[in-house]
Amino acid sequence: MDIDLNSALVLAGVSLISALVAVFLLPFIPRRAPSPGAESRNSMVFLFDGEHLVDATPDGRRFLAGGPKGLTDWQRFCALIVPRFPGFPERMERLPKDGSALLTEAGGEAQLTATWLDGVIRLTLQMPRFNEDAGLTDAQSLAALTAELATLRDVVEAMPTPAWQQDDKGGVAWANSAYLDIVRSRHDKGQIVWPLPVLFSQPKGEPGAPHRQAIDTGTGTGRERWFDCVAVEAHGASLHFALPADATVRAETALRNFVQTLTKTFAELPIGLAVFNRKRELVLFNPAMSELFNLEPEFLTGRPTLLNVLDRLRETRMMPEPKNYRSWREQILRLERDASDGVYSDTWTLPGGQVYRVTGRPHPDGAVAFLFEDISTEMSMTRRFRGEIETGQAVIDSLPEAIVVFSSAGVLTLSNSAYAELWGEDPRLVMGTTDIAGATAKWQAQCLLTQSEAAADLSHRIRQREAWSCELIRRDGRRLDCFLKPVAGGCMMVEFRAASQADTAGARPVPRASMG
Structure with a gap:
């Protein structure tokens, strides 16, 4: 009985000591790992044989389906993993030698485990477990975020402009379909190689500032395509966009060629050109x-x-x-104002004898262009011709015979003072306005009617440019000898002489006619 009591006391002491030790050591015992079922709910497993996906869990297949289209299974997986796990390509290159690798998500809690199995790669992507106590999103919000993510993926893939993400070493970690299309077109067999080649150079200058560059898209036409490239930083990632600029480059090239053509044309013009902007600064000459x-x-x-x-x-x-200087300043201000309205035109006669024609023309945006043309030769010729005309007019005005000249078109172009005195017409008023019919009608009105067809015959003879003569009897009794003479340039000269002068000259052509 005593032995049993002692045994019971020893057993009770050992139990108490064990309980106390357990209480003190419990906080230091590590927690039990999650069950395989719980781990599988947050993990995705992939088996790759080269570029081909051998097998994957359902979640893994859904994850892989969100990658870019037109790539192999391995390239699609890389496109999804590389932005989240830097250094993934380098670790995969060493995997046959290392046998296994463990990578942690940059800025996240996800983990990626890779194992080499005699040429087959087993990848396990461990995602953070869903925990409502940690304040994570509920199931409905998570579904909405998933739908929004799918929409954003569709938008990025449908973008007609190339977009890509670069890692710290300048390599392409992710690219959309437009970028992949260019990569595919540059490859001989139209395939995608991974890692993706860098098509566009790094921008220089201020961050976010666009820079233009051309690349060969491999279309076989030998023509380059131009892009305006923009780089932005978002959450530590370097995102790049390339906007097509072919139309802009063509327009700028056409404008540059047009300006060069105008410049060459202006350089060969003998007319001085000066263009002033709206601040009246000389910008082109x-x-x-x-x-x-x-x-x-x-x-x-x-x-x-x-x-x-x-x-x-x-x-x-x-x-x-x-x-005076004040009037000159007012003239300059008037010149500028009239030129901007498009009405300024003046002739400058310089002290040296040169004569310039100055013309002001308004241009868009308030600019003004001035044209300076040297018309000294033109003015000299004009003065000389005017002097010759005045001299010729003075010579025929000194003749006693009345003379009138009709052009080849039948218009009165020249007459002298004797003609004006005889028929009562001022040559300055009738010159260029009277034709053959009007002149012969005026002659007929001041002469006696002796032959009905005389006027018509005289008018006909003048139009036919025939040398002819006739006699006219004026109502005041004076007799006139009329002579028709063709002259140079298709013109016709009509000369009227007093009959006594014609008789004295002894050269009275026939036939004779009278005109009423």
């Missing part, structure tokens, strides 16, 4: 501007104002000298 006014190119390229240019012209006596 041609060599003739410098040659006409003896202006230094350095002065013109310094963007002088309109007043500075005119001041220089006044100093070098290359513009008309005004009577």
Whole structure:
């Protein structure tokens, strides 16, 4: 009985000591790992044989289906994994030698385990477990986020512009379908290689500033395609976008060629051209501007104002000298105002004898263009021709015979003072306005009617440019001898002489006719 009591006391002591030890050591015992069933609910397993997916869990197949289209199974998996697990390609290259690898998600809690199984790669993607106590999203919100993610993926894949993500080493970690299409077109067999090649160079300059570059898209046409590339930083990732710029480049090239053509044309023009912007600064000029006014190119390229240019012209006596400075300034202001309205035109006679025609034309955005044309030769010829005409007119005015000349079109173009005195017409009023019919009608009205067909015959003879003569009897009794003579240029001259002068000359052509 005592032995049993002692045994019971020892057993009770050992139990108490064990309980106390368990209480003190329980906090230091590690927690039990989750059951295989719980782990499988948060893990995705993949088996790859080269580029081909041998098998995968249902969640893994759904995960893989969200990758870019047109890629192999392995390339699609890489496109989804590389942005989240930096260094994945390098670890996979060493996997046959290392045998296994463990990677942790950058900025996350997911883990990726890789195992080499005699040429087959087993990948296990362990995702963070769903925990409502941690304040995670409920099932409905998670479904909404999943739907939004699917929409965003569809938008990115449907983008017609290339978009891609680069890692810290400058390699392409992810790209959309537009980028992959270019990669595929550049490959001889139209295949995608992984890792993806870098098609666009790194931008230089300020972050986020677009830069333009051209790449060969491999279409076989030999023509490059231009893109405006933009890089942005988002949550530590480097995102890049390439906007097509072919239309812009073509427009800029066409504009550049057009400007070059205009520049060459302006350079060969003998007319001086000066274009002033809305601030009245010289922004464009041609060599003739410098040659006409003896202006230094350095002065013109310094963007002088309109007043500075005119001041220089006044100093070098290359513009008309005004009577006083104030009136000259008012004239300059009027010149600028009239030119901007498109109505300014003037002729400058310089002290050296040159004559310039100045024309002001308005341009868009308030700019003004001035054209300076040297018309010295033209003015000299005009003066000479005017002098010759005046001399010729003075000569025929000194003749006693009445003379009138009709052009080949039958219009009165020349007459002398004797003709005006005889028929009572001012040559300055009838010149260019009277034809053969009007002139012969006036002659008939002042002559006696002796032959009914005389007027019609005279008019017909003038139009036929035939040498002919007739006699006219005026109502005041004076007799006139009328002579028709063809002259150069298809013109016809009609000469009226007093009958006594014709008799004295002894050369009275026949037939004779009277006109009433």
